[in-house]
Amino acid sequence: MSPHVGEGPAPRPTDWNVPNALTVLRILLVPVYGVLLLHDSGAQPWWRFWAWAVFAVAALTDGLDGKLARSRGQVTNFGKVADPIADKALTGMAFIGLSLLGDIWWWVTVVILLREFGITLMRFIVIRHGVMPAGRGGKLKTMLQTFSLGLLTFPLSVLPLAEVWRWGAYGILAVALVVTVVSGVDYVFKAVTLRETSARTRARRARRAAAKRE
Numbered sequence: 447m448s449p450h451v452g453e454g455p456a457p458r459p460t461d462w463n464v465p466n467a468l469t470v471l472r473i474l475l476v477p478v479y480g481v482l483l484l485h486d487s488g489a490q491p492w493w494r495f496w497a498w499a500v501f502a503v504a505a506l507t508d509g510l511d512g513k514l515a516r517s518r519g520q521v522t523n524f525g526k527v528a529d530p531i532a533d534k535a536l537t538g539m540a541f542i543g544l545s546l547l548g549d550i551w552w553w554v555t556v557v558i559l560l561r562e563f564g565i566t567l568m569r570f571i572v573i574r575h576g577v578m579p580a581g582r583g584g585k586l587k588t589m590l591q592t593f594s595l596g597l598l599t600f601p602l603s604v605l606p607l608a609e610v611w612r613w614g615a616y617g618i619l620a621v622a623l624v625v626t627v628v629s630g631v632d633y634v635f636k637a638v639t640l641r642e643t644s645a646r647t648r649a650r651r652a653r654r655a656a657a658k659r660e
Contacts, residue, residue, distance in 0.1 A: 466525050468511035472532040475504040480539045483599060488547040491601035498600045504536050505592045527569065533588050534562045540595040549598050554623060558591070561630040572637045575644035583629030590622035 482497035511529065541555040597615035602608045641647060 463522070465511040465514045466522065466528065468507040468514070469525060469528045469532050472504045472507045472511075473528075473535055475500055476535045476539050479504065479536070480543055483540075483543045484546065488543075488549075491604050494599065494601040498596060501536070501540065501596055501599050505596065508533060508588070508592070527573070530569070530584070531566060534566060537588070537591050537595060538562065540599065544595065544598050550619070554619070558623065558626050561626050565630055565633050568633065568637050572641050575641050575646050583625065583632055587622060587625045587629050590618055590625055594619035594622055 479497055479500045482493055482500060485493040485497075488494060508529070511525070538559055541550060541558060544550040545552050545555045594615050597611060597618070602611045602615075605611055
């Protein structure tokens with residue numbers, strides 16, 4: 447008999463792995479970034495540079511943790527949930543911090559954060575029906591937000607053509623705002639579909655149908 451006959455399904459990957467550790471690291475870097483960004487009301491280029499460096503390291507872990515998880519077969523439900531939370535914590539700190547410094551309009555920050563945390567709450571509401579991984583629209587949104595926030599965090603005043611860089615950052619932020627809203631609407635439709643088609647919902651409907659026949 448083959449040694450593989452009768453074997454059970456492959457064990458699920460443990461949550462204790464490098465990709466998840468990188469996700470947790472990104473969360474831990476959020477307050478460090480915030481302190482550096484807001485030091486001396488953001489007036490010192492050197493502190494802004496270090497804030498940008500921390501932001502860049504945290505942002506790099508975003509792409510790295512996902513690639514490692516997929517290549518090593520270490521995709522976990524914890525990672526699927528914690529990864530977008532880490533993204534929102536980092537970008538949320540950046541939006542709030544930069545708005546406090548007057549670099550981003552507050553209405554932009556409010557619209558984006560309402561979308562971000564609203565979708566996160568929705569993920570937890572529908573988690574009984576299944577986990578909603580980040581889609582392409584969400585990933586594009588995160589990339590655009592990260593790039594514009596990184597530029598606005600950097601002490602652009604020390605660069606030649608500083609105003610050109612600044613308006614370039616605002617242009618990217620404007621596109622990010624549009625993609626953020628559109629992808630948020632898409633997530634709502636996906637959540638409704640997941641809830642209506644999940645095994646949990648089908649089982650509940652089957653029980654109701656059986657009860658009616660009795």
